[in-house]
Amino acid sequence: ALEIGRVTFYWSGVTETILCAAFLLALLSFGGVRWQWALIPVLLFVVQRLGLMPILDARTVKIIAGQDVGESNLHTVYIYLEVAKCVALVAVGFVSILTSRGSEIPLIREDKDTSK
Numbered sequence: 001a002l003e004i005g006r007v008t009f010y011w012s013g014v015t016e017t018i019l020c021a022a023f024l025l026a027l028l029s030f031g032g033v034r035w036q037w038a039l040i041p042v043l044l045f046v047v048q049r050l051g052l053m054p055i056l057d058a059r060t061v062k063i064i065a066g067q068d069v070g071e072s073n074l075h076t077v078y079i080y081l082e083v084a085k086c087v088a089l090v091a092v093g094f095v096s097i098l099t100s101r102g103s104e105i106p107l108i109r110e111d112k113d114t115s116k
Contacts, residue, residue, distance in 0.1 A: 002064050006057065013049055020045050037095055041088040048081050 020042060027038050055074060062069050 002060050006060055009053070009057075013053065016045060017049070034095075037092050041085050041092060044081055044085040044088060048078065048085070052078055052081065 023038075024042065027035070052074065056078065059069050059072065059074070
């Protein structure tokens with residue numbers, strides 16, 4: 001089962017990398033959101049892929065080989081990063097929609113003072 005999980009995470013990583021590149025390309029092409037906001041999910045992705053996944057993969061290889069690796073909360077950290085990444089992507093999308101429509105959206109419409 002762990003071997004299947006490794007393969008699954010490998011291919012989901014490849015897919016996420018392609019989607020991250022498409023996300024960055026769309027930002028470059030269409031704009032609509034500040035780069036500071038857009039970099040949050042990208043940085044979370046980089047931390048997951050380059051920081052956390054190699055450690056989790058090494059642990060999995062040791063477990064498959066029958067070695068004792070002890071307890072770890074790395075999977076919980078991975079889940080928190082995944083949730084944070086999803087929230088950040090939704091927030092970037094929401095901000096992008098709001099900024100692309102400007103004052104047409106009631107949430108950000110500026111009421112003009114008609115008393116002047």
